[in-house]
Each structure stands twice: as C-alpha cells, then as structure tokens.
Amino acid sequence: MQRLLVPNRGSVIRLLGPSWRAAREKLLSMIREDYQLIAIIGRAGAGKTTLLLSLEGMGDGVFMYTDMTEVRDRDLSAIVSTVFADNTHVVRDVQERLKKTGVKGLLKAFAKASPDEVVESARLKPMETLKLLNDAIELLGMSPLVIGVDEGLLSQDDPRAMDFINSIHAFRNNMQAMPSTKIVITLLPDVVNLISKVDTPLFDILRLGAITLPDYVTREDLKEVIQEYGLSEVDLSKIEALGPLTMRQLICLMNTKMDVIKCGIDTAGEISIE
Numbered sequence: 001m002q003r004l005l006v007p008n009r010g011s012v013i014r015l016l017g018p019s020w021r022a023a024r025e026k027l028l029s030m031i032r033e034d035y036q037l038i039a040i041i042g043r044a045g046a047g048k049t050t051l052l053l054s055l056e057g058m059g060d061g062v063f064m065y066t067d068m069t070e071v072r073d074r075d076l077s078a079i080v081s082t083v084f085a086d087n088t089h090v091v092r093d094v095q096e097r098l099k100k101t102g103v104k105g106l107l108k109a110f111a112k113a114s115p116d117e118v119v120e121s122a123r124l125k126p127m128e129t130l131k132l133l134n135d136a137i138e139l140l141g142m143s144p145l146v147i148g149v150d151e152g153l154l155s156q157d158d159p160r161a162m163d164f165i166n167s168i169h170a171f172r173n174n175m176q177a178m179p180s181t182k183i184v185i186t187l188l189p190d191v192v193n194l195i196s197k198v199d200t201p202l203f204d205i206l207r208l209g210a211i212t213l214p215d216y217v218t219r220e221d222l223k224e225v226i227q228e229y230g231l232s233e234v235d236l237s238k239i240e241a242l243g244p245l246t247m248r249q250l251i252c253l254m255n256t257k258m259d260v261i262k263c264g265i266d267t268a269g270e271i272s273i274e
Contacts, residue, residue, distance in 0.1 A: 015050070015051075015054050016221070016224060016225050016228060016247075016251075017217060017218075017220075017221035017224055017225065017247065018218075018220050018221060018224065019213075019214050019217070019218055019220070019221050020047055020050075020051060020213070020221070020247065023040075023051055023211055023213055024051060024054050026211055027040070027051065027055070027184070027211055028055075028058060030209055030211075031058070031061075031144060031146060031182050031184075034179075035182065035208070035209040036175040036178075036179075036181065036182050036183065036209075037168070037171060037172055037175065037182075037183050037185075037205055037206065037209055038182065038183070038184045038185070038209040038210075038211065039184075039185055039186075039187050039192070039206045039209060039210045039211070040052060040152075040184065040185070040186045040187070040211050040213065041186075041187050041188075041189055041192055041210055041211065041212045041213065042152075042186075042188075042189070042212065042213035042214075042215070043188065043189065043215050043246070044152070044153070044188070044246075044248075045246035045247065045248035045249060046213040046214065046215060046246055046247060046248075047213055047246075047247045047248065048150075048152040048186035048187075048213060049067075049150050049152055049186060050247075051211075051213065052065065052148045052150055052184060052186055053065060053148075055146060055148060055184070058146070060143075060144075061142065061143060061144040061145065061146055062090060062094075062137055062142050062144070062145050062146065063146045063148065064083055064086070064087040064090055064145070064146070064147050064148065065086070065087070065148040065150065066079075066082050066083045066086040066087070066147075066148065066149055066150065067086070067150045068082065068149060068150060068151045068154075069150065069151075069152075069153050073160065073163065074151075074154070074160040074161075074163040074164040074167065075163045075166070075167060076126045076127070076166070076167040076170050076171075077122075077123050077124070077126050078123075079126070079149060079164075079167050080122045080123075080126035080127070080129065080130055081119050081120075081122040081123035081126065083122070083130075083147055083149070084118055084119050084122040084129070084133075085119045085122075088115045088118075088119075091115070091118055091133070092115070094133065094136050094137065094140065094142070095110070095111045095112075095113070096111075097140050097142075098110070098111035098136055098139070098140065099111050099112075101139065101140070103139065106132060107132065107135060107136055107139065110132045110133075110136065111136075127170065127174050130174075130178065130181065131174070131177055131178050133145065133181075134178040134179075134180050134181045137180050137181075138179075138180045143180040144180050144181070144182050145180050145181045145182065146181075146182045146184060147181065147182065147183050147184065148184045148185075148186075149183065149184070149185045149186070150185075150186050151164060151185055151186055151187065152186035152187065152188060153188070154187075154188065154191060155188055155190055155191065156188075156190040156191050156193065156194040161191060161194060162198070164191075165191075165194070165195055165198065165199055165202065168183075168185065168202060169199060169201075169202045171183050172201075172202060172205055192206065192210075215244070215246065216244035216245055216246060217245055217246070217247055217250050219240070221247070221250075222236065222239065222240065222245075222250065223236065225250055225251070225254065226239070229254045231254075238258070239253065239258075242260065242265055245265070249263050249264065249265055252264075253265075
C-alpha cells in the first residue's frame with residue numbers, strides 16, 4: 001500500500017499535499033478539543049490509512065494503531081483484543097510505569113499481567129480492559145490515549161459490517177467512562193451511508209467528528225508531490241493529462257516511473273518519465 005509520507009531529515013515523517021496536511025491539522029484539532037469518536041472517511045486510495053498513521057508523530061499522548069484488514073471478525077472483542085495484541089510494546093511501557101508508582105487494586109493486577117493475559121482479558125472483557133488502560137494513562141499523566149482502528153476496506157456489502165457498526169456503537173456508549181480515550185476509525189463512504197440507515201444515533205455522533213478526504217489530488221497537491229520527487233513541469237503536464245488521480249495512484253506513479261498499468265490507471269496512451 002503506497003503512503004503519502006516521505007522521510008525528511010532526521011527521519012522525521014512529513015505528510016505530502018496541502019489538502020492532506022489540512023486534514024491532519026483538523027484531526028489533531030479534534031483530538032485536542034476532546035472529540036472522542038472521530039471518523040476518517042474516503043474512497044479507496046484517498047489516504048485514510050496514511051492520515052491515521054501520521055498520528056504516530058502527534059507529540060503529546062499515546063497512539064495505538066491497529067490494522068483490521070487481515071482480522072477475521074469485527075465484533076467488539078476482536079477489535080479491542082487486536083488493538084492490544086498489535087501494541088504490546090505500548091502496553092508494556094504503561095505497565096512498567098505503573099509498577100513504579102506502587103499502584104493498588106485492579107491497576108496493580110493490570111501492571112503485573114503478561115502480554116498474553118492482557119490480550120485474553122481484552123478478548124473476554126473488551127471495554128473493562130480498555131477502561132483499565134484509560135485509567136492507567138490518566139494516572140500516569142500520559143493523556144490522551146488515541147486508538148486508531150484502520151477499517152478502510154470494509155464495505156457495506158461485507159457480512160461483518162453490522163458487527164463493526166455495533167462495535168463502534170459500543171465505544172460510543174462507553175466514552176463517558178473513558179474520558180481520556182479517543183477512537184479514530186477509517187471508513188468507506190458506503191459504510192457511513194449504511195450507518196445513516198441502520199443506526200441514526202451513531203451517525204449523528206460520527207457527523208460531528210467526521211473528516212472527509214478529497215477523492216482526487218488537486219493541482220496544488222500534485223505540484224508538491226512532483227517537486228518532492230524531483231520531477232519537471234513537463235512531467236507535471238503528463239500526469240495531469242491522465243485525468244483525476246487518487247493520492248495512492250499519484251504516489252504509485254512516482255515510485256514506478258509512471259507505470260500506469262501497475263498503478264491501476266485506465267488510459268489509452270502510455271507515458272514515461274525521461
């Protein structure tokens with residue numbers, strides 16, 4: 001999967017394209033303003049995953065990312081246990097810090113649990129385990145806890161879509177008990193449309209915290225990517241002639257020296273970078 005991110009000096013990651021940087025600023029603003037359920041909405045290739053991954057450099061707080069595309073189930077248990085399984089390094093760091101505070105009760109038991117025990121707890125008691133992590137983050141002064149659930153490939157025709165919607169509703173219902181936890185999910189537009197039909201209360205909440213990515217790159221985005229990859233104005237004209245491109249297609253073109261077939265672009269002509 002192509003990314004919109006490029007390494008800068010000192011291995012700092014920079015998000016390409018003014019449209020996508022504006023979306024990241026909006027996302028960070030929502031997190032700072034205590035939005036607890038945020039949806040990144042966009043078509044395939046729009047850059048939902050990349051925008052979500054850009055939160056790794058958000059500064060304050062703890063970020064936990066999980067990719068649900070290869071996970072079989074979409075119920076609450078599967079999502080929360082996958083979050084913990086994919087971020088054992090984060091959980092271990094929190095546990096070590098907890099031990100140093102001399103914490104008591106449930107948090108003490110959480111701090112002493114092995115990675116397998118934590119994941120199993122998340123599978124059997126997903127919201128209770130997530131709340132323990134929320135409470136630990138608060139106690140340690142590490143807020144906010146931002147959990148990125150990457151579900152950008154699930155369509156409304158997928159039989160697991162309703163399980164996923166019910167899981168997001170469960171997050172919504174428990175947000176008040178976990179004030180330091182922010183859930184950021186990626187969604188295709190058709191899933192949002194399905195939510196509007198089957199779960200109006202959830203849809204109303206998602207509308208408040210929705211970030212919709214543009215379907216295609218603008219000329220300003222295109223010019224910046226071209227410049228970043230060291231191409232010329234002639235190359236810019238060649239790419240513009242291909243018609244509207246998603247950011248994934250554009251980055252693919254840059255990395256494959258304009259292989260339109262490999263990048264899934266329907267065009268009668270063939271072009272190349274000299």
